[in-house]
Amino acid sequence: MYPQIFGVVVMFVATLLLAVPLGRYIAKVYGGQRVWTDFIFKPIEKLFFKVSRIDPAIEMGWKQSLVALLTINLIWFLWAMFCLMNQSWLPLNPDHNANMTPDLAWNTAISFLVNCNLQDYSGETGVSYFSQVYALMFLQFVSAGTGMAAAAVVFNALKDRTTENLGNFYIYFLKSCTRILLPLCMLIATIHLFEGTPMTFKGIDTLTSVQGDTMHVSRGPVAAFVAIKHVGTNGGGFFGANSAHPFENPTYLSNIVQMIAQLLIPFAMMFAFGFYCNKKRLAWVFWCVMTTGFLILVVPTIIAEVQGNPYIAHMGISQPGGNMEGKEIRFGAIASAFWSIATTVISTGSVNAMHDSFMPVSGMNMLLGMMINSFYGGVGVGFLNFFIYVILAVFIGGLMVGRTPEFGGKKIEAREMKIAMIIALFHPFLILAGTAVASYLAAHDTNMGWWFADAAGKHNASGWFNNPSHHGFSEMLYQYTSSSANNGSGFEGLADNNPFWNISTGIVLLFSRFLPIIGPVAIAGLLAGKKFIPASSGTLKTDTGTFGMLVFAVKVIIAALAFFPALALGPIAEWMKMH
């Protein structure tokens, strides 16, 4: 067990050590300062702006930035829909995979557009190489870039000055892709090539086993895909089994690299905020708050997985490796447990073990990670989600010290509170309302008609989960939580490739992606336009441990209050029955 724990600690510490300099680099990139990548990318970026006729010198306000963001996102969505629904005749389809159905294409296009990667299809049979590379991998880059660019707009707005101009969104976006994502991905893809991950456009390989059986082995341009899947906290796997697949995540080393790759930018964005706004202490306070939350989730999960399944223990079977159901031997229980929490607190959603088979406590912690959705969070958007809780905490804390609440010298007033509250509300609303509809249909075993059919062709709603009772409830809750958190991991066990789940989670995905981007950018933009008030000794200081505790308490209490009854009926009930 000890080497495994050591492995986990190494992953975490290495990420932190890499994230600080990366944060400084990101701050320089967004600040328009000279960086060492200039000599390669500056000409390329100039070419982009020349071709697109965008003037990078024009400063944009928060509304213009949002319009630009939403417009380019709409175009990408249409492009992805086109690719997925026409892939059978498009090039690079050696395995002759069929076109996607409209509802699956809608779900897939949206979920990659919104950095979620909820995959209701299986990569081997569901998509062509053309779709993988030019629709899905392309979206994995630009969706990560979108989130980072939105965060950059907020960084700019939080500087100590009054302005309406928040920089040029297109520059933030382009530089996020070229200066940050691309170099990191190249590095990580190269490491994967050495570890044995395939990178080819050839179709299914056939080989004959020792016994003489014929085996079909899927392959493809996997190494490139895996890199951006983690660096951009996308999480969509090339293969159906995601990072549990031996091609996608072949070794313990590749596992470490993928883990670091997904934690890296979420960490670095916090430090980038500190360097960019010259609020380093505040950035560390934020990072510590997030880390506290992460550890509170990760430690019990590791313990639960190491202890193993009590039902199996009752049968007198020893579990030296802990709960190994659904886990890969090459990673072990501890690294898998660590991964499961990391992938859910961040919005990656890639898996290296089957979440459905984890202990109930672990399942609850994964759900909590996504319900809170800002213990690190996805690239860029994690900071934006966290920012909403900071605004709420500042408001309550500001009142408690007897001053009109202010953050970074800007007053928080009714308008900002309204936006923050709507954003904070929407996440529980989407999760609970979605789960409520599904529960209602399942409880009444409604005949779903076109909307749903199980493998046997029956249309009864109760057919969509493999496990009844509390675990079935957890599966439905997990699916909507994963959608609303733009996470993309699945509890599995749920028959989700059908119009009901594809369409309903697609709607949840759209709202839960764009509202939490629009809200924080709007708040930051409004704050940026306000008069800057220098701090006095009566001002609430945000870069202190006390304020960190307050933010933590606000996050945890809001999540606990909104989700406690649902969790009680799902994983908590299952856990209590088990022990």
Add this chain to the structure above:
Amino acid sequence: MKSNRKEGLFKKELVLEAIKQSFIKLNPKYQFRNPVMFTVEIGTLVMAIVCAWILAGEKSQGSFAYNLIIFMILLVTLLFANLAEALAEARGKAQAASLRKTREETPAKKIQLVGDIFVNEVHIVPSSGLVKGDYFVCETGDIIPTDGEIVEGIATIDESAITGESAPVIRESGGDKSSVTGGTKVLSDKIKVKVTTSPGESFLDKMIALVEGASRQKTPNEIALTILLAGFTLVFIIVCVTLQPFASYAKTPIPISAYISLFVCLIPTTIGGLLSAIGISGMDRALRANVIAKSGKAVETAGDLDVLLLDKTGTITIGNRKATHFHTAKGGDEQHFIKCAVLSSMADETPEGKSIIELAGVAPHTYGVDNPKFIKFTAETRSSGIDFGTTKIRKGAYDAMRQMVEQAGNTFPSTTTDDVNKISTNGGTPLVVIENNVVLGVIELQDIIKTGILERFERLRKMGVKTVMVTGDNPLTAKYIAEKAGVDDYIAEAKPEDKMAYIRKEQATGKLVAMMGDGTNDAPALAQADVGVAMNSGTAAAKEAGNMVDLDNDPTKLIEIVEIGKQLLMTRGTLTTFSIANDVAKYFAIVPALFIASIPALQRINIMNLHSPASAILSAIIFNAIIIPLLIPLALKGVAYKPIGASALLRRNLLIYGAGGVLIPFIGIKLIDLLVALWM
């Protein structure tokens, strides 16, 4: 009025009136203003319907008695919340009533106006018959019928009815002390007064309306907080509504009463019920401090102040400077110098002038001068004096005098310059006396700094408020006094426009500035300041320009006002925290109660080990109801403000109201459950 301050929070008649009001306030039209309590009212109505439904024969919702008890508890919750507001209003009204006593109907001697000319015809009319722009006269013994400005005459006035101060004050036309207030009494002389406010529109009337709640508008912070609370309420609507299909999936039927109880427990009823009481009592506290605020916003803004402009005289130093020493110029005749000093101060009615005569110890008229012509002090010449025969005596500021002497071709003696510098560095004010442009000597005036002022400024500094002393003194003197009194900055040789410029400068950097003033020339600065406190004795223009009026004319009042503003915000913040923190324990009471019947394993989250599901739910909603009246005293008095710095204050309040808010309901609900279990 000052005696009112020490009275207890709850007088019997106040409470009775408040109880009556709390029933009247059940009107949904009224409740609608408060989204949190409005949803409780809807819940109560639903429970009433459920009770009726059970009576009609419905079996699935539990016993009638149980549902009725829940209905009653919810109703009591509503009444408690209304009671808090009604009590705050009743206290405000009582306060207002004692002020209103001063404005009872009094006969007014109105001057009849024919066209644009006065005819000295005086009619007796009731005070309510006076409108803005009317003129009236008041003589010895008359009660002044309404607020106004003296246009003619001078009088001593007893303002004790308003300020509680028994010493009479002098009010006269033309100066900065020309305002008279209705209800005060003329002790001597006769004045002609122009009415400045119509009946029902005076500051006092506005204030009365504010504390009575009739015209109370929500302040910006209150609106933002209401949004937060409405948001939390919405979250819990979502939680409770979605729980129905969840429970139906888990095959756990939940009666309506349990949904309603869960909902009412979770929404922030504690702060929701106390919110308006907190706002009203903030205004009330201002009124108790004898400050009339024109809006709730002004009181709230006071808590955010960054900079206070304080006049030196009367605020930092006791009253006025006193002459302490005569420094004769080298080679001069001391007796002659003193004589000239006294002569130049003969017509000087200022306390400084009087103190010179006092120090000399001679009565001016014993000198006997013919046909004296007195030169009044002006801001331009910065000197005053007397002319008789060919003698011209002037007394004034050093630089003004030096200019005068040197313009006449004379030299200013260096020994006198040394004296001037010495006096200035010691915090004194030098007044140079010259006769026919020849320097005779310097009079030393000294300031006496008020005791305890140093501590008050220290307290303000810890609150994050910068103090600025405004004085007409030269920079050296100002610096000395500023250091001695512990103010952070000073404006020396201040002219009215300097104050304005300083306020603008600070506001440009985003700071909120408060000042106090009384003169007409203060009016623009009072209007410019974020909080402008006009003295009640000040001119009508000053009172119009500011957003608060201090009835006591006490320049240190600003400090109290800042604390009242901070208390107001803190009380809201801490009770919000408390209210939300309470939910943790309520969840642990109610959630197991909802599911235990069908999922017995969940008994393990019944960590309080409550008696039964029914007793758990009852205990939670009873706790939820009685916490409101228990916190009414805190809401009315306000959370104590301690100037210990923002971070320490946050830690303290988080510990008391955050951690306390999590723990207290665990204990409270358990205790109530032990009691409730006796009957179940």
